Amino acid sequence: MESSVAGRGELDAKREEIRRRLRTSALPLYVALSNLLRSEIQEGRWPPGSQLPTLEQLSDLYGVARVTVRQAVGVLADDGLIERVQGKGTFVADALAPRKVIRLDSSWHTFVRMLDGNLPETLSVEQDARLPPIPDEEGWAAPSYRHMRRVHRSGSEPYCVIDLYLDNACYTLAPEAFDTAMVIPVLGRLPGAKVQKMAQSLRILAADLTVARQLDLPVGAPVGEVRRVITAKDGRVLYLGIGQYRGDLVVFNTTLEVPAE
Amino acid sequence: MESSVAGRGELDAKREEIRRRLRTSALPLYVALSNLLRSEIQEGRWPPGSQLPTLEQLSDLYGVARVTVRQAVGVLADDGLIERVQGKGTFVADALAPRKVIRLDSSWHTFVRMLDGNLPETLSVEQDARLPPIPDEEGWAAPSYRHMRRVHRSGSEPYCVIDLYLDNACYTLAPEAFDTAMVIPVLGRLPGAKVQKMAQSLRILAADLTVARQLDLPVGAPVGEVRRVITAKDGRVLYLGIGQYRGDLVVFNTTLEVPAE
DNA sequence: CTCAATTTGTTCGTATGTATG
DNA sequence: ACATACATACGAACAAATTGA
Numbered sequence: 001m002e003s004s005v006a007g008r009g010e011l012d013a014k015r016e017e018i019r020r021r022l023r024t025s026a027l028p029l030y031v032a033l034s035n036l037l038r039s040e041i042q043e044g045r046w047p048p049g050s051q052l053p054t055l056e057q058l059s060d061l062y063g064v065a066r067v068t069v070r071q072a073v074g075v076l077a078d079d080g081l082i083e084r085v086q087g088k089g090t091f092v093a094d095a096l097a098p099r100k101v102i103r104l105d106s107s108w109h110t111f112v113r114m115l116d117g118n119l120p121e122t123l124s125v126e127q128d129a130r131l132p133p134i135p136d137e138e139g140w141a142a143p144s145y146r147h148m149r150r151v152h153r154s155g156s157e158p159y160c161v162i163d164l165y166l167d168n169a170c171y172t173l174a175p176e177a178f179d180t181a182m183v184i185p186v187l188g189r190l191p192g193a194k195v196q197k198m199a200q201s202l203r204i205l206a207a208d209l210t211v212a213r214q215l216d217l218p219v220g221a222p223v224g225e226v227r228r229v230i231t232a233k234d235g236r237v238l239y240l241g242i243g244q245y246r247g248d249l250v251v252f253n254t255t256l257e258v259p260a261e
Numbered sequence: 262m263e264s265s266v267a268g269r270g271e272l273d274a275k276r277e278e279i280r281r282r283l284r285t286s287a288l289p290l291y292v293a294l295s296n297l298l299r300s301e302i303q304e305g306r307w308p309p310g311s312q313l314p315t316l317e318q319l320s321d322l323y324g325v326a327r328v329t330v331r332q333a334v335g336v337l338a339d340d341g342l343i344e345r346v347q348g349k350g351t352f353v354a355d356a357l358a359p360r361k362v363i364r365l366d367s368s369w370h371t372f373v374r375m376l377d378g379n380l381p382e383t384l385s386v387e388q389d390a391r392l393p394p395i396p397d398e399e400g401w402a403a404p405s406y407r408h409m410r411r412v413h414r415s416g417s418e419p420y421c422v423i424d425l426y427l428d429n430a431c432y433t434l435a436p437e438a439f440d441t442a443m444v445i446p447v448l449g450r451l452p453g454a455k456v457q458k459m460a461q462s463l464r465i466l467a468a469d470l471t472v473a474r475q476l477d478l479p480v481g482a483p484v485g486e487v488r489r490v491i492t493a494k495d496g497r498v499l500y501l502g503i504g505q506y507r508g509d510l511v512v513f514n515t516t517l518e519v520p521a522e
Numbered sequence: 523c524t525c526a527a528t529t530t531g532t533t534c535g536t537a538t539g540t541a542t543g
Numbered sequence: 544a545c546a547t548a549c550a551t552a553c554g555a556a557c558a559a560a561t562t563g564a
Contacts, residue, residue: 021473021480026292028551036480039467054529062470065553070530086530087560106367108517188519200515204465204483204508208300209293219293222465222483222508230519247465247483254461254515256369258449258491289540326542525564532558539551 015063022062027220029064033072036062041081041092052082052090102159104245105253106200108188115182120150120162122179123214131165131240138199139231142167142238146178151214159250161214162243170194170238187230187239194232201227202252211244222247290325294333297323302342302353313343313351363420365506366514367461369449376443381411381423383440384475392426392501399460400492403428403499407439412475420511422475423504431455431499448491448500455493462488463513472505483508 022032046052055073059066073090076082084090105111129147145165152160164183170190171178177186188195203225212219223244230239288296307313316334320327334351337343345351366372390408406426413421425444431451432439438447449456467481476484484505491500 017474018470021470021478026288027481030551032480035467036470039469043469056529067554068552071551084530085561087528087562089529089561106515106517108519111517195519197519198517200517202463202485202513202515204485204506204511206483206508209297219288219296220481222467224463224465224485245465247467250465252463252513254367254463256367256372256459256461258369258456258458291540328543329541332540526562527564528560528562530558530560532556534556535554537551537553540549542547542549543545 015060018061019063022064030068030071030075033062033064033069034075037072038076038079038081041076042096046092048092048094048096050092052092054089099248100154102154102250103253104250107255108198112185112188116185118152118182119180120152120182123149123151123161128168129165131237134229134237134240138229139235139237142169142236144168145240146171148183154249157249158215158246160243160245161211162241164239164241164243165237167236167238183239183241184228184230195230195238196233198228198230200229203227204247205244207244215244215246217246224250224252291329291332292336294323294325294330295336298333299337299340299342302337307353309353309355311353313353315350361415361510363415363511364514365511368516369459373446373449377446379413379443380441381413381443384410384412384422389429390426392498395490395498395501399490400496400498403430403497405429406501407432409444415510418510419476419507421504421506422472423502425500425502425504426498428497428499444500444502445489445491456491456499457494459489459491461490464488465508466505468505476505476507478507485511485513 022029022036027035040046052058052073053061055066055069058069058073062069064072073082073084077084077090080093081096082090082092103114105114126147129145131141131145134141144167146168147163147165150162150164151158152162166178166183166187170187173190174186184198205223205225206220207215207217207223209219211217211223212221215223217223224247226241226243226245228239228241228243229237232238301307313319313334314322316327316330319330319334323330334343334345338345338351341354343351343353364375366375387408390406392402392406395402405428407429408424408426411423411425412419413423427439427444427448431448434451435447445459464486466484466486468476468478468484470480472478472484473480473482478484485508487502487504487506489500489502489504490498493499
């Protein structure tokens with residue numbers, strides 16, 4: 001008897017914890033739950049064609065009322081991700097449109113090759129801008145930069161929005177190229193081979209209002225913010241780019257050769 | 262006249278658009294607005310110590326009711342980001358607490374140095390596991406792996422939970438070391454220098470329930486999923502690790518030397 | 523064919539939170 | 544501070560479709 005009571009108490013505690021985790025996101029419970037279910041389905045927890053647990057079971061599993069589970073499931077049904085059949089159950093749709101992801105490689109050659117040929121859309125240009133403050137170890141600023149805000153698309157889907165600063169001394173060497181093509185490959189091909197290295201750092205953020213708008217995402221969706229600094233041999237900053245990438249469309253790759261000891 | 266009408270119409274359209282964006286986020290309006298204000302403050306739109314626009318002005322600016330603005334501002338006040346003084350105004354707090362982040366470098370040396378000395382907590386061990394399926398180009402599987410699930414902490418805060426598979430042929434060479442220390446540095450120091458390269462790919466996801474619990478995050482919070490494959494010279498997979506990192510605590514760094522043409 | 527069990531669909535009533543004027 | 548409207552979430556009861564005994 002006691003053990004059964006303890007078991008029940010434990011279960012309730014667990015249920016309560018799950019509930020709390022879902023709650024803390026400030027989203028309505030049914031939205032939070034539908035997001036969770038969506039990503040679990042996309043991760044393959046319930047494969048295409050298979051039956052989901054019943055509303056009662058899900059209600060139990062996540063510690064929310066059946067009606068609320070139903071509401072969450074309804075969101076996914078509206079999206080066509082699942083199908084509900086009265087008297088039978090809820091099923092994962094057969095054809096999940098496979099996501100076409102963009103692979104960002106971080107060896108210089110593959111990175112540049114990947115970028116090359118893409119045509120960004122320029123949202124705004126500032127001809128004579130100052131570089132935002134950067135830490136000393138990243139390099140030192142040239143007198144004047146060309147500041148552009150651009151959007152990169154894969155087909156019609158935007159996957160990156162980027163604020164970039166290009167040393168005007170570089171820009172004047174090939175203005176038409178810089179205006180239309182991706183900046184980094186052009187910079188790499190610039191005569192004189194001034195480019196020495198590119199430092200890159202990535203933070204993971206939730207999309208704010210501006211970014212959500214430009215990447216066509218809900219506010220709060222996970223995005224990767226990449227900061228790239230390209231310097232010349234003398235430490236002058238030729239390029240600074242701060243880009244926000246849609247988390248659901250981009251994969252970042254690195255390969256490290258391990259030095260023999 | 263016409264231009265003034267057009268200007269007004271434009272303004273209203275902009276207001277309407279902001280409003281719509283705030284709305285569509287599925288967050289309660291006041292939460293969405295507080296997020297927006299928070300990021301604008303952090304971006305420096307209103308510097309520390311300065312006065313925010315009045316509730317009326319903000320109400321106008323964002324197209325929401327004064328009471329709703331007040332509610333949004335209340336969230337930030339609770340967070341200590343701003344201070345409200347009756348009859349005077351609302352002010353940005355002087356000291357914004359900086360976040361302590363973990364830098365994950367991806368040159369082999371710095372990466373290993375960063376890991377070294379950290380003591381992970383092991384959640385579970387499976388002595389004789391099979392490697393999960395991997396694409397051919399990543400390498401080929403050894404007959405048997407040691408599978409561990411571990412949590413990494415910075416102080417008491419968990420920042421990474423990782424599922425790792427270690428070739429048992431490697432494990433038996435230094436079982437005590439592999440049991441307690443970080444696997445990758447130990448693997449790198451293993452006599453024979455079998456390790457040749459490490460491939461790493463990073464996806465950006467929303468935390469699912471399991472990860473949310475283990476990293477003490479709300480469900481849906483942005484996390485980075487890092488997949489690391491370490492192979493020997495002959496292509497055998499010595500190590501596979503799939504780690505989930507808290508987005509708010511981790512920065513991923515890379516430096517690329519640009520080959521001279 | 524019928525019946526019972528299962529599972530989703532629907533509707534009420536109630537309580538609370540959100541947003542406006 | 545108040546009145547109003549609407550969304551969210553819960554529990555409960557009942558309806559309708561499906562399945563298999």
